[in-house]
Amino acid sequence: MEKNALGRHILCEAYGCDPGVLDDRKLVERIMVQAALETGAEVREVAFHQFSPQGVSGVVVISESHLAIHTWPELGYAAIDVFTCGDTVDPWDACNYLTEHFQAQNATTTEVKRGVFQHEVSVKIS
Numbered sequence: 001m002e003k004n005a006l007g008r009h010i011l012c013e014a015y016g017c018d019p020g021v022l023d024d025r026k027l028v029e030r031i032m033v034q035a036a037l038e039t040g041a042e043v044r045e046v047a048f049h050q051f052s053p054q055g056v057s058g059v060v061v062i063s064e065s066h067l068a069i070h071t072w073p074e075l076g077y078a079a080i081d082v083f084t085c086g087d088t089v090d091p092w093d094a095c096n097y098l099t100e101h102f103q104a105q106n107a108t109t110t111e112v113k114r115g116v117f118q119h120e121v122s123v124k125i126s
Contacts, residue, residue: 006115007065007085010095014078016105023073025050025058032060032067035082035097041089064089069098078102083114 021027029048036043041062048058054074060067065083072078080098082091091111099107 004117005113007083007113008091009081009083009112009114010091011110011112012078012080012082012095012099013108014080014099014102014104015076015107016103017071017076017078018103019073019076021102022056022071022076022078023054025056028056028069028071029058031098031101032058032069035094035101036060036062036067038097039084039089039091039093041084041094062089067094067098076105078104085114 021031025048029046032048033043033046041064043060043062045061046058047061048056050056055071057070058068062084065085066081067083068081070079078098080095082094082098084091084094095109
């Protein structure tokens with residue numbers, strides 16, 4: 001990671017995913033939590049919602065930041081975010097785990113450096 005970046009945010013567009021997986025709240029939640037654990041992240045909170053007639057949204061809050069997902073089973077599409085701070089958890093490991101377990105046929109990913117400071121930051125606390 002860049003010396004002056006606080007974290008890395010992976011934005012993943014996963015296409016051709018298994019619609020049955022994407023529309024199963026419990027399964028999506030299990031896969032998301034497992035992705036966090038596989039990277040060595042510390043899971044803090046988990047919240048997922050099943051939409052009617054279809055789709056799942058959820059977030060896994062980790063000490064290092066979060067994993068989030070929104071699914072469109074009818075399109076075989078999932079919008080996935082993996083944001084980690086520090087150097088102990090690699091967000092790419094989680095992203096790769098997720099695309100594999102959602103059975104994505106292809107994915108477009110972008111990494112965004114978060115908290116990039118161009119100069120030394122000092123905070124005075126009184």
